[in-house]
Amino acid sequence: METKDVILDLRTKSGLSQDELAEKVFVTRQAVSRWENGETVPNTETLKLLSKLFDVSINTLLGAPRRLVCQCCGMPLEDALISREKDGSLNEDYCKWCYADGTYTYHDMDDLINVCVGHMTSENFT
Numbered sequence: 001m002e003t004k005d006v007i008l009d010l011r012t013k014s015g016l017s018q019d020e021l022a023e024k025v026f027v028t029r030q031a032v033s034r035w036e037n038g039e040t041v042p043n044t045e046t047l048k049l050l051s052k053l054f055d056v057s058i059n060t061l062l063g064a065p066r067r068l069v070c071q072c073c074g075m076p077l078e079d080a081l082i083s084r085e086k087d088g089s090l091n092e093d094y095c096k097w098c099y100a101d102g103t104y105t106y107h108d109m110d111d112l113i114n115v116c117v118g119h120m121t122s123e124n125f126t
């Protein structure tokens with residue numbers, strides 16, 4: 001999906017009019033209309049607001065041009081797995097296990113391995 005379709009989709013699913021969305025992210029209704037027509041894309045600051053409002057990553061808003069991977073453990077990231085800062089905004093560099101509430105979960109590589117091994121071991125994976 002392209003940005004225009006993503007925004008239209010998120011807006012209609014949220015039951016917001018173009019006016020209401022515009023008000024929430026401090027732009028004009030015309031700006032929202034231009035995004036949805038594909039004439040322009042939101043600027044970085046507005047993308048951050050949209051990300052927070054709709055609870056999706058900026059990568060998703062941009063039509064998922066990048067394949068997000070956790071910079072700590074290497075796990076491919078879908079929106080549900082992305083870590084968050086203390087204020088609830090998404091940190092698209094890390095998964096929610098490696099980074100939570102604005103801090104890194106692990107102190108060193110041994111820590112990381114201990115936690116990962118705990119998650120990975122199961123009856124059919126020794």
Ligand SMILES: [Zn+2]
Pocket residue numbers: 070071072073074075094095096097098099
């Ligand atoms: Zn990770």
